[in-house]
Amino acid sequence: MGYLAIVLGTVSVVLISCFWKAFMHLTWRPYVITQAYRKQGVRGPAYRFWSGSLEEIRSIRRAAAELILDTHSHDITTRVLPHFAKWIAEYGETFLFWIGPQPLLCISEQEMIKQVLASKHGSYARTDPSPAAMALVGKGLTNIDGSEWARHRRVVNPAFAMDKLKSKLKLDGQLNHKDQKAMA
Incomplete structure (x- = not known):
């Protein structure tokens, strides 16, 4: 008992x-x-x-x-x-x-x-994103935190400097202009 x-x-x-x-x-x-x-x-x-x-x-x-x-x-x-x-x-x-x-x-x-x-x-x-979302988008800047985010940001940041963006816009404009001429 x-x-x-x-x-x-x-x-x-x-x-x-x-x-x-x-x-x-x-x-x-x-x-x-x-x-x-x-x-x-x-x-x-x-x-x-x-x-x-x-x-x-x-x-x-x-x-x-x-x-x-x-x-x-x-x-x-x-x-x-x-x-x-x-x-x-x-x-x-x-x-x-x-x-x-x-x-x-x-x-x-x-x-x-x-x-x-x-x-x-x-x-x-x-x-935290679901495993299905992580499989779809991966571990980008939007899905990581802390030191890993800082490392990724340090690698990607130079690509978004203003002078590089301006040169990319000029090149993009030229390519669009050529595409429009080719289609006409």
């Missing part, structure tokens, strides 16, 4: 601990994050247990797939990222949304984007 009580006690403590961690991660943390951003004036679609905003994204995408695009417009956002177009119209240029229990802050205001990208103190962490 004593051995069984110890095993049951241990199992119950482990189960309660697992349930507590799941509750904190899937319910309490999203609530606290949403309230903190709401105090700062950042709104967004409501968090849904387990799926976040994914259900809403799916329904908006289904509705957008049925729309007929204007052939004279180059605005493809309503087809490619219809949830962003809807949420920007509804919540403003900065909003919080959820992929599962993971909060994501969307910033579409240019000045704020510059501030975030120029930030050196690291409080704006990037999310």
Whole structure:
């Protein structure tokens, strides 16, 4: 009887601990994050247990797939990222949304984007891309951090010096001019 009580006690403590961690991660943390951003004036679609905003994204995408695009417009956002177009119209240029229990802050205001990208103190962490995305785009400047990013940037930076860009533009203009003559 004593051995069984110890095993049951241990199992119950482990189960309660697992349930507590799941509750904190899937319910309490999203609530606290949403309230903190709401105090700062950042709104967004409501968090849904387990799926976040994914259900809403799916329904908006289904509705957008049925729309007929204007052939004279180059605005493809309503087809490619219809949830962003809807949420920007509804919540403003900065909003919080959820992929599962993971909060994501969307910033579409240019000045704020510059501030975030120029930030050196690291409080704006990037999310890690999925393995499928990494296989598609590789380890470029956009997907690396720290010393590896600094090394890549040091190698690539000379190619974007103003004098080199001007010479490339002149050469590109000459090639386009020759192509137009050949087509005429």
